[in-house]
Structure formats: structure tokens, C-alpha cells
Amino acid sequence: MRIAIVDESAARAAVIEEGLRDAGLNDVTTFVDRRGIAARLEALSPDVVLINLANPHRDELEELFALSKAMARPVAMFVDQSDVAGIEAAIDAGVSAYVVDGLKKERIRPILELAIRRFRAYSRLRTELDEARSALAERKAIDEAKALLMKKRGIDEPAAYAALRKAAMDSGRRIGDVADAIVTANRLMGDL
Amino acid sequence: MTTTPFRIGFLPLVDAALPILAREFGFAEAEGIALELVRDMSWATVNDRLLYGHSDAAHLLAPLAIATTLGLGRPATPLSVPFVLGLNGNAITLRPDLAAQVTAVGAPGDVAAIGARLAIVAQAARARGTPLRFGVVHRYSSHNHMLRYWLIGCGIDPDRDVSIVTVAPPFAADALAAGEIDGICVGEPWNSVAVDRGVGVIVAVTSQIWLRGVEKVLAMRTARMEEDPDLTHRLLRALYRAGVAFVDPARREEIAAILAGPDYLDGSATLIGHAISDRIVFAQGADPIDVPDFMFQHREAANFPWISQAAWLYAQMCIAGHAAPNPAGYEAAQRVFRPDVYRAALRPLGVPLPGASSKLEGGIAGSLGVGTTQGRLILGADRFFDARSFDPADLTGYLGGFEA
Numbered sequence: 001m002r003i004a005i006v007d008e009s010a011a012r013a014a015v016i017e018e019g020l021r022d023a024g025l026n027d028v029t030t031f032v033d034r035r036g037i038a039a040r041l042e043a044l045s046p047d048v049v050l051i052n053l054a055n056p057h058r059d060e061l062e063e064l065f066a067l068s069k070a071m072a073r074p075v076a077m078f079v080d081q082s083d084v085a086g087i088e089a090a091i092d093a094g095v096s097a098y099v100v101d102g103l104k105k106e107r108i109r110p111i112l113e114l115a116i117r118r119f120r121a122y123s124r125l126r127t128e129l130d131e132a133r134s135a136l137a138e139r140k141a142i143d144e145a146k147a148l149l150m151k152k153r154g155i156d157e158p159a160a161y162a163a164l165r166k167a168a169m170d171s172g173r174r175i176g177d178v179a180d181a182i183v184t185a186n187r188l189m190g191d192l
Numbered sequence: 193m194t195t196t197p198f199r200i201g202f203l204p205l206v207d208a209a210l211p212i213l214a215r216e217f218g219f220a221e222a223e224g225i226a227l228e229l230v231r232d233m234s235w236a237t238v239n240d241r242l243l244y245g246h247s248d249a250a251h252l253l254a255p256l257a258i259a260t261t262l263g264l265g266r267p268a269t270p271l272s273v274p275f276v277l278g279l280n281g282n283a284i285t286l287r288p289d290l291a292a293q294v295t296a297v298g299a300p301g302d303v304a305a306i307g308a309r310l311a312i313v314a315q316a317a318r319a320r321g322t323p324l325r326f327g328v329v330h331r332y333s334s335h336n337h338m339l340r341y342w343l344i345g346c347g348i349d350p351d352r353d354v355s356i357v358t359v360a361p362p363f364a365a366d367a368l369a370a371g372e373i374d375g376i377c378v379g380e381p382w383n384s385v386a387v388d389r390g391v392g393v394i395v396a397v398t399s400q401i402w403l404r405g406v407e408k409v410l411a412m413r414t415a416r417m418e419e420d421p422d423l424t425h426r427l428l429r430a431l432y433r434a435g436v437a438f439v440d441p442a443r444r445e446e447i448a449a450i451l452a453g454p455d456y457l458d459g460s461a462t463l464i465g466h467a468i469s470d471r472i473v474f475a476q477g478a479d480p481i482d483v484p485d486f487m488f489q490h491r492e493a494a495n496f497p498w499i500s501q502a503a504w505l506y507a508q509m510c511i512a513g514h515a516a517p518n519p520a521g522y523e524a525a526q527r528v529f530r531p532d533v534y535r536a537a538l539r540p541l542g543v544p545l546p547g548a549s550s551k552l553e554g555g556i557a558g559s560l561g562v563g564t565t566q567g568r569l570i571l572g573a574d575r576f577f578d579a580r581s582f583d584p585a586d587l588t589g590y591l592g593g594f595e596a
Contacts, residue, residue, distance in 0.1 A: 054237050055233075056233035059236050059358050060358045062358075075265060075266050076265060091245075096236070096237075
């Protein structure tokens with residue numbers, strides 16, 4: 001089974017490729033750069049093409065699939081439309097697939113399920129990373145705001161933190177946002 | 193009143209205006225619909241979301257709705273078009289140096305004469321072994337069919353003399369700049385973006401090729417449309433009212449600003465404003481020129497899904513080799529357009545409704561009063577640039593006229 005992964009995110013493509021290889025599918029090629037992709041895909045002639053749903057170049061690829069004489073013609077998604085749940089899971093996860101007509105559903109299904117799991121794992125990783133990043137940035141802003149309050153108002157750290165928390169509760173905002181506003185205001189105002 | 197959530201997928205194009213305005217001006221909400229719009233960057237994604245239930249309806253290329261119903265390139269899923277989102281509104285933009293060889297740069301010209309000059313350039317390029325490359329936005333698009341129709345009518349074989357490739361609208365200007373293509377047929381604002389960057393010159397607008405030719409449509413899965421007819425009707429009424437607002441000159445600036453917003457076209461309100469007021473800048477630095485028939489989003493029952501327009505598209509798909517002409521396919525293609533649903537939805541508004549569902553396309557030379565089931569309706573000229581007409585009752589005869 002020859003599989004092509006087309007994804008403008010090299011990181012996500014790597015996560016999927018790794019998953020496929022772990023499952024013993026070794027004939028996998030990843031395409032990140034769209035330039036020259038048509039000729040390279042034709043030369044590879046894959047049985048299955050996995051592509052991220054929102055890839056902006058899918059229309060170009062579909063045209064290639066419709067026209068290529070060198071490549072067996074892959075069709076969008078599944079050979080078997082009865083697998084509605086499978087297709088919906090793929091769309092939800094952000095995966096789209098093109099499969100050469102005539103391939104058995106039983107052979108495609110595990111590949112797709114794997115791709116779906118990997119796509120989901122990747123989104124989860126991204127979310128966690130984003131959350132970790134924003135938590136770190138928030139921590140920094142709170143520390144900086146506390147230091148400013150301690151210096152300007154001559155109070156100690158617990159008092160500075162209490163002041164921040166009260167301001168946040170009074171205005172219905174998150175403490176990180178209040179801290180951010182103090183830091184930004186300080187930068188704008190300087191030593192006024 | 194409880195509101196029903198409803199999602200419409202779209203691509204960032206000026207002719208996605210009616211669903212956007214139905215939401216922004218509150219027409220959907222007034223019909224009890226919580227309209228959510230989902231933007232994508234390729235038609236394949238818009239279509240996938242529609243077919244697998246991520247969206248309830250889509251701003252879609254009319255030929256793609258037919259191709260999907262016929263099962264071209266994917267398992268067949270029946271789609272229905274109860275409402276047309278616009279007529280015309282696309283243009284053909286060439287590399288500036290190529291444009292200078294075929295037209296008076298900066299102004300519209302006679303498309304037959306421009307095509308004749310293009311034919312000479314195309315033959316020379318082919319003889320040199322570097323045939324001209326044209327971009328269209330999708331294999332199954334009116335852009336492809338309009339371009340091919342024009343090329344054929346000017347003596348250029350679209351398959352042998354030139355090559356035609358797919359380029360997604362947002363990449364049109366880049367592809368021209370990089371020399372990947374020599375010209376493109378694309379919707380607004382993407383021609384104007386290429387002109388603005390100095391990488392393209394507009395040589396023709398598609399209304400010069402087929403005046404009042406069908407463009408984007410509102411497509412729904414037939415099953416989805418029929419499971420809740422009342423919801424479909426309410427949506428169509430909201431879209432109709434958005435059309436009324438769209439053509440109000442007093443609202444143009446406001447509309448351009450809405451469409452230019454980051455969630456919609458995320459582009460220049462000035463360029464979008466030109467398109468919606470039918471004022472086109474043909475070349476960088478040129479004055480805008482009034483092209484009164486550039487695009488139709490409302491007047492003359494522009495939103496009415498004429499079965500004969502679906503039939504014309506099927507004929508073009510046969511000529512392009514996308515479909516092999518057969519009575520069952522022809523019947524299925526025509527059934528995609530649903531004037532019955534349009535009439536049922538809009539009857540309560542008291543607006544003019546055409547009495548016929550099909551007409552001789554290209555048969556109206558001037559303005560023509562037509563029969564209606566209610567109201568008064570005048571249709572403007574719908575000529576093809578080569579003066580051909582299309583009678584949906586004689587597909588075979590029409591196709592015969594294209595055989596070399």
C-alpha cells in the first residue's frame with residue numbers, strides 16, 4: 001500500500017507519517033512544498049492520498065487526479081459511501097483522503113482511522129502547547145505587574161497580588177489581563 | 193421565536209455577498225435563522241463540509257453542484273440549487289505584456305477581436321513549444337466554461353493550443369506574478385488585486401462572453417433541503433432581502449466595508465467597492481470604467497434558478513469532455529436547479545416570479561417582458577458573444593455545432 005501525505009504543516013505530516021510507519025506501513029511519502037507536487041505525485045502514483053481538509057491547494061490536486069494518465073485515478077474520500085460515521089469522523093478531525101478506485105474498504109479503513117487519531121493527537125498537542133505558552137506569558141505579566149505595584153505603591157508582594165486580584169474581580173476580567181494592562185500602561189506612560 | 197442554527201460555507205469572493213449580508217443585516221435572524229458562515233480556501237473543502245454535514249448549504253460553483261450530483265471524481269451525492277447567488281462578475285486577466293499584444297490596455301474592447309489577436313499569439317507560442325497557460329479556479333467552474341467558450345469561439349482549441357490549469361482564487365495574482373500562468377479567469381476581487389499589484393491587466397469581463405450567465409449558486413444536499421422545507425424557504429427569503437439591500441446604491445460603502453472584514457474577504461474595501469458598483473479598473477493606473485452589466489446579484493430575477501442554465505452548463509461539460517452526453521445525465525443535471533422551491537419560498541413576498549422554468553438561452557437581444565405567476569418582470573439581453581443560442585430541448589443539435 002503506497003501512501004502520500006500532503007500537508008502544508010511539516011510537523012503534522014511528520015506526526016502522521018510516524019504513526020503509519022509504527023503500524024507497519026512503510027511506503028509513505030510526505031509532500032509539504034506544493035511546488036512541483038503534480039509531477040512528483042504522478043511519479044509516485046500512490047494508492048491513498050491523505051491531505052488536511054483545509055489545504056488551500058486541494059482544487060489543484062483534484063484536477064490532477066481527474067486528468068492524470070500516469071496515475072490510477074483516486075476519488076474523493078471513500079470507495080464506500082455507506083461508511084458515513086467514518087467520513088464524518090475524518091471531516092471533524094480535519095482529514096480528507098483520496099483513494100484509488102477499487103481498493104477494498106477493509107484495507108483503507110485502518111489507514112484512515114490511524115490518520116484521524118494522529119490528526120486529533122496533533123491538534124491536542126497544539127492546543128496544549130498554546131495553553132502552556134499563554135500560561136507562561138500570563139505568569140510573566142503578573143510578576144511584572146506585581147513588581148511595578150510594589151515599587152510605585154511601596155507595598156509587599158502579597159498586597160500587590162491582592163490588589164491585582166481585587167481589580168480583576170471588580171472589573172470581571174482575568175487577573176492576567178489586568179496585569180497585562182498595567183504592564184502595557186506602564187510602558188506607554190514611562191515614569192510619569 | 194426560537195432560532196435555528198444554520199451554517200453556510202463560502203470562499204472569500206465578492207459573490208458570497210448575499211449570505212454574508214443576510215447575516216450582517218439581520219435578515220436571517222428576522223426569519224428565525226442563526227446564520228453562521230464558514231470560510232474556506234478551496235472548493236473541495238467547501239464541498240466536503242457540505243456533503244458530510246459540517247455545513248447546511250454552500251456558496252458553490254454551479255458546475256460543481258452538477259458534477260457532484262453526477263458523481264464526477266467522487267461518489268455521487270444529489271445536490272439542489274434553489275437559489276442563484278449571482279450572474280457574471282468574473283473577468284479574464286492576462287500578464288501585462290501579453291495583454292498589450294491583444295487589447296487597448298486599460299479599457300474594455302470587443303472580445304471577439306481581442307480573442308482573434310490572442311489566437312495569433314497562442315499559435316505562435318504553441319509553435320515555439322511553450323503554449324500559453326491559463327488558470328481557472330476549478331475544473332468544474334463557470335470560469336472554465338466561459339474561458340473555453342471564448343477560446344473556442346475565437347478559433348483556439350482549449351485542449352491543444354493552450355493549457356488550462358487550476359489556480360485557487362486567492363493565489364491568482366501570485367501565479368501571474370511568478371509566471372506560472374499567462375492569464376486567468378477568476379472572480380472579484382482577485383482580478384482587481386492582480387491589476388492593483390501591476391501583475392495583470394483585465395482584457396474581458398465574463399458578461400461580455402455570456403451576458404447574464406449563471407455564476408455561484410446556493411447548493412444544499414437535496415435530502416437536507418427537503419427534510420425542512422420551511423427552513424429552506426425562510427433562508428431563501430433572507431437571501432432575497434439581502435439582494436434588495438445589495439443593489440441599494442446608498443448602502444454600497446457599508447456593504448464593501450462588511451465584505452472586506454477579516455472574517456469574510458479580508459481584503460481591500462476599495463477594490464471590493466469597485467466590483468459591487470460595476471466600476472472596473474482594467475489596468476494599473478487606469479481610471480475606473482463603468483461596466484453596467486459586470487455582475488447581477490438581484491435585478492431581473494437574477495436569483496431564479498433557470499433549468500435551462502443548468503442545461504447549458506451540462507452541454508459545456510460535454511464539450512469539455514467532463515461528461516459523456518446521455519439522457520439520464522442531462523435529466524439529472526437539469527433537476528439540480530429547483531425553480532419550484534424558489535417560487536414556493538418567495539411567493540409570500542409578492543415579488544415577480546417567472547412563469548416559465550426554462551428559456552432559450554442567448555435568445556433575448558434587447559429587453560423583454562416575460563410571463564410571470566405574479567408581478568411584472570423585464571429580462572435584459574442574455575446574448576453570447578458569438579451570437580449562438582442554446583435551446584435546452586435540442587442538446588444534440590447544440591453539441592453538433594461544436595464538432596470540428
